[in-house]
Amino acid sequence: MTQRLVIIGNGMAGCRLAEEVIARDPGRYAITIFGAEPRVNYNRIMLSPVLAGEKRFEDIVINDAAWYADNGVTLHAGRAVTAIDPAARTVTAEGGLTVEYDRLVLANGSDPIRLPLPGADLTGVVTFRDLDDVEAMTAAADAGGAAVVIGGGLLGLEAAYGLARRGMKATVVHLMDVLMERQLDSAAGYLLTQALAERGVETLLSAESEAVVGQDGKVAGLKLKDGRTLPCSLLVMAVGIRPNAALARAAGLEVGRGVVVDDQMRTSDPAIFAVGECAEHRGVAYGLVAPIWDMCRTLAAVLTGDEAAAYEGSVLSTRLKVSGVDVFSAGEFAGGEGCEDVVFRDAGRGVYKRLVLRQGRLAGAVMFGDAVDGNWYFDLMRSGADVSEMRETLVFGQAITEGLRGLDPSSAVAAMADTAEICGCNGVCKGAITAAIGNGLTTIDGVRAVTKASASCGSCTPLVEQLLKLTLGDGFKADTGPKSVCKCTTHGHGIVRKRIVEEELKSMPAVMQALEWTTPDGCATCRPALNYYLVCAWPGEYADDKQSRFINERVHANIQKDGTYSVVPRMWGGITSPAELRAIADVADKFNIPTVKVTGGQRIDLLGVRKDDLPAVWADLNAAGMVSGHAYGKALRTVKTCVGSDWCRFGTQDSTGLGVRLEKFMWGAWSPAKVKLGVSGCPRNCAEATCKDIGVICVDSGYEIHVGGAAGLHIRGTEVLTRVDSEQAALWAICAVFQFYREDAWYGERIYKWMDRIGLEEIKAAVETPERRKALYDRFAAAQRFARTDPWAERVAGRHAEEFAPLARSMEIVPA
Amino acid sequence: MTIHVKEPAPLDSARWIDVGTVAEIPRRGARRVTTPFGDIAVFRTGDGAVYALRDRCPHKNGPLSQGIVHGRSVTCPLHAWTIDLASGEPTGADAGKGCTASFPVKIADGRVLIASTARAEGD
Ligand code: SRM
Ligand SMILES: Cc1cc2nc3c(=O)[nH]c(=O)nc-3n(C[C@H](O)[C@H](O)[C@H](O)COP(=O)(O)OP(=O)(O)OC[C@H]3O[C@@H](n4cnc5c(N)ncnc54)[C@H](O)[C@@H]3O)c2cc1C
Ligand code: SF4
Numbered sequence A: 001m002t003q004r005l006v007i008i009g010n011g012m013a014g015c016r017l018a019e020e021v022i023a024r025d026p027g028r029y030a031i032t033i034f035g036a037e038p039r040v041n042y043n044r045i046m047l048s049p050v051l052a053g054e055k056r057f058e059d060i061v062i063n064d065a066a067w068y069a070d071n072g073v074t075l076h077a078g079r080a081v082t083a084i085d086p087a088a089r090t091v092t093a094e095g096g097l098t099v100e101y102d103r104l105v106l107a108n109g110s111d112p113i114r115l116p117l118p119g120a121d122l123t124g125v126v127t128f129r130d131l132d133d134v135e136a137m138t139a140a141a142d143a144g145g146a147a148v149v150i151g152g153g154l155l156g157l158e159a160a161y162g163l164a165r166r167g168m169k170a171t172v173v174h175l176m177d178v179l180m181e182r183q184l185d186s187a188a189g190y191l192l193t194q195a196l197a198e199r200g201v202e203t204l205l206s207a208e209s210e211a212v213v214g215q216d217g218k219v220a221g222l223k224l225k226d227g228r229t230l231p232c233s234l235l236v237m238a239v240g241i242r243p244n245a246a247l248a249r250a251a252g253l254e255v256g257r258g259v260v261v262d263d264q265m266r267t268s269d270p271a272i273f274a275v276g277e278c279a280e281h282r283g284v285a286y287g288l289v290a291p292i293w294d295m296c297r298t299l300a301a302v303l304t305g306d307e308a309a310a311y312e313g314s315v316l317s318t319r320l321k322v323s324g325v326d327v328f329s330a331g332e333f334a335g336g337e338g339c340e341d342v343v344f345r346d347a348g349r350g351v352y353k354r355l356v357l358r359q360g361r362l363a364g365a366v367m368f369g370d371a372v373d374g375n376w377y378f379d380l381m382r383s384g385a386d387v388s389e390m391r392e393t394l395v396f397g398q399a400i401t402e403g404l405r406g407l408d409p410s411s412a413v414a415a416m417a418d419t420a421e422i423c424g425c426n427g428v429c430k431g432a433i434t435a436a437i438g439n440g441l442t443t444i445d446g447v448r449a450v451t452k453a454s455a456s457c458g459s460c461t462p463l464v465e466q467l468l469k470l471t472l473g474d475g476f477k478a479d480t481g482p483k484s485v486c487k488c489t490t491h492g493h494g495i496v497r498k499r500i501v502e503e504e505l506k507s508m509p510a511v512m513q514a515l516e517w518t519t520p521d522g523c524a525t526c527r528p529a530l531n532y533y534l535v536c537a538w539p540g541e542y543a544d545d546k547q548s549r550f551i552n553e554r555v556h557a558n559i560q561k562d563g564t565y566s567v568v569p570r571m572w573g574g575i576t577s578p579a580e581l582r583a584i585a586d587v588a589d590k591f592n593i594p595t596v597k598v599t600g601g602q603r604i605d606l607l608g609v610r611k612d613d614l615p616a617v618w619a620d621l622n623a624a625g626m627v628s629g630h631a632y633g634k635a636l637r638t639v640k641t642c643v644g645s646d647w648c649r650f651g652t653q654d655s656t657g658l659g660v661r662l663e664k665f666m667w668g669a670w671s672p673a674k675v676k677l678g679v680s681g682c683p684r685n686c687a688e689a690t691c692k693d694i695g696v697i698c699v700d701s702g703y704e705i706h707v708g709g710a711a712g713l714h715i716r717g718t719e720v721l722t723r724v725d726s727e728q729a730a731l732w733a734i735c736a737v738f739q740f741y742r743e744d745a746w747y748g749e750r751i752y753k754w755m756d757r758i759g760l761e762e763i764k765a766a767v768e769t770p771e772r773r774k775a776l777y778d779r780f781a782a783a784q785r786f787a788r789t790d791p792w793a794e795r796v797a798g799r800h801a802e803e804f805a806p807l808a809r810s811m812e813i814v815p816a
Numbered sequence B: 001m002t003i004h005v006k007e008p009a010p011l012d013s014a015r016w017i018d019v020g021t022v023a024e025i026p027r028r029g030a031r032r033v034t035t036p037f038g039d040i041a042v043f044r045t046g047d048g049a050v051y052a053l054r055d056r057c058p059h060k061n062g063p064l065s066q067g068i069v070h071g072r073s074v075t076c077p078l079h080a081w082t083i084d085l086a087s088g089e090p091t092g093a094d095a096g097k098g099c100t101a102s103f104p105v106k107i108a109d110g111r112v113l114i115a116s117t118a119r120a121e122g123d
């Protein structure tokens, strides 16, 4: 006897289920489908290309009217079901139509979440779910103007892209600091932001919406918590979905986030099932189609008599449908216990790939710019195949990996044809490289210079090395190029600095992509260096990344062995006053600071301050007019002076005054390593200026400027840089040499080491050529406009307050 | 998208303690949770994963919460040992030289829950 199967929802899941049931047992059920939308079933995921004008609605219809007729399926389109009566086994739809069922399937999807912002009900505030939404958006786009999309997930980005394609100025407002943060890491998220910008979609990250601004009942803008208002005539909310569970709840079915189902897709009522986004299976409510196909297959089997069929959950992958932007993500891209990353970047093609391996298996993948191998990786992931054998080549994709399988690396290289491409960036084939080696090259550098192979991204360097080994046998000597910054890159500091400036790289992800870093987010060695290079290259523009600073620079105090901190206020040129000394004494008393010590740098150190007390300690020091002494920084430290002509019977110039003037002009400047100055009033040199990074010896005729001294790990006397006859000229020369050092030295390199590397003559030439000196001085003075702010005062005012306060205090957690 | 989430191993008698929101921990950073027995360091990686370790380096008790977080590791601020955030073990040259106790963490609705007792050191 034919049974009655009623399906609520004429969408992706509902119709797929009907198809699957009919394919298995065509005569078994009389099928009735209710759809809230007044139309046949269409491919919802293709609404994005429809919005973008790349497809028409006709192109995305899955089941046209003829399909329903041919298969004897009754469709009630435009009639939402309003109630289920499980006892009577009936459903009632809008308009009062009541239908009986033997089996009922809930496939009514989910609803887009509307943020409860003030003004959210204004005309022009829409969501992105069905064809009506697309039509509302295209109508708004036809009028032109600006659109704001709240939500930087898949849906929001596709909406913004579509609207930009239709000529609107589109802006995505995203609460998180990375687009699609649940699918992408920050490196891929950065590339996506850039790619969208090229397509006319602007992105605002870490931006929280506060209210919708309206005019005459229509949307006029979106106000953000930071005070900005983004004008717009269309506001799209794409912040997530909520499973449609209200009908089920009203009918007394068990409901969590969605309608709770077992592995047979059965709800708490044995005659009622649920599939698609409305269902919650093993605690998960899915929001993509792949799991829906699996669910429908299982349920169709169950409904046609196969009680053994079971759905066991799905591993997910995501692709973004924005033309020309290849993004793929699957599995646990963030890694976890015992995971390791394999990262590949190709700056030339804008490619970033990251594979996450766990115990020899692929656990996750994120790809940007080249996602052709996405499905292959996804299959490897789902099958749980052991990939340790292919680890070396895995990241290059299926073709290369399978081409070389089973061969050890050197025989694999030997087996390659002469026409096989080795260096993708420069298009160099194997034959060209072996020929060049045959002509007498013995090193990677040589091959690089002659053939260009391995000269760009460097990812083929191991292959080129193999070729050298194969061709030369014992004649091969391993490479000794400039030392790389760290294990995340093959590049040395010099190249990195140069390219940051030349290619105008203005953020850490930009540098890591352009220079093809081999880790997703660098390490404790390269990050502080890159942060400094960016601070130096783009003053006032680059946003300092405090998470890339060593703790001392992050909290503006020196960490001590017991985890407390020391605080050293500036004493300009070593001069202090009774008021300052009194304030220091009061602070020490008030905060029970155990040690107060006079430092070797002519100032006072308060040692043993608790981290939580730092802002309060600084507040008191600030109140007495004192600022941070940067005793913690790769920055200008102290300017040591002697009493000079003010008091000393031998003093030739005002060394104290010059020291104070230098410190007041130069403080706050970050540098590759710490920089200490000394100014002595005569050659007796009581300020020990000749063992400082930069020193001044005052003489009758003027000022002798010295560089390159040190008295720590190495003892080094200074060299004379230049002689000048006025205090002003001394300031110019000192700032010029300091700026040259700031722009040229490698991170961690003190002035004396930098001088050893580039030579005193080079430094002299820069400082003694008037144009170069002036240009250096001007760049320094410009940068200082952003640097001379007291970091303590900023923190007293509340900046990064979270850094100093614990996240929580808990009596309940017990360390083992 | 829901990504297959591995529930941390439940511990006998442990309870989940809510210590705040994920958003309060900076990416590639850490915050401290103070307890009568010393601090717990709660880390958030660049990918947004959260881990909790006792805030004491296995070397000389350096406060790991003050280190630089990179990948799934933190570099201790005192003498630059690098500690794996998941296992609490030193990596690289210092591997095998002790271990810091780690706490199971789970995230629910954007909130960070820490198990009230640590995994046995070395788990
Ligand atoms: C406080 C002080 C010792 C004192 O009690 O006098 C001191 C304390 C430290 N010095 Fe120093 N140095 C101090 C003057 C010196 C001097 C003398 C001077 O500046 O006239 C030198 C030799 C001169 C020189 O720099 O060439 C000096 C050469 C070093 C070095 C070796 C640097 C080098 O490149 O050779 C280090 C290690 C480093 O920086 O990597 C160092 C590192 C340190 C650190 C920062 C160690 C650390 O990383 O924790 C100490 C911080 C303690 C703290 O919390 O304050 N300290 N240090 C002095 C602070 C001066 C100030 O007012 O800022
Ligand atoms: C623009 C867009 C792009 C997307 N892109 C992708 C993608 O690239 N990849 C991917 O995997 N997923 C994508 N998705 C998600 C995917 O479309 C959904 O996961 C899928 O459509 C869910 O299927 P469903 O049948 O559960 O819900 P739906 O397809 O929404 O179907 C539910 C149907 O039930 C109807 N209904 C609701 N209540 C009632 C009621 N009371 N009575 C009768 N009918 C009712 C609704 O009108 C709707 O037609 C996208 C979604 C959108 C909106
Ligand atoms: S010499 Fe400097 S670094 Fe060494 S213990 Fe003394 S203060 Fe610390």
Ligand code: FES
Residues within 6 Å of the ligand: B057, B058, B059, B060, B061, B062, B076, B077, B078, B079, B080, B081
């Ligand atoms: S205390 Fe951590 S490295 Fe020494």
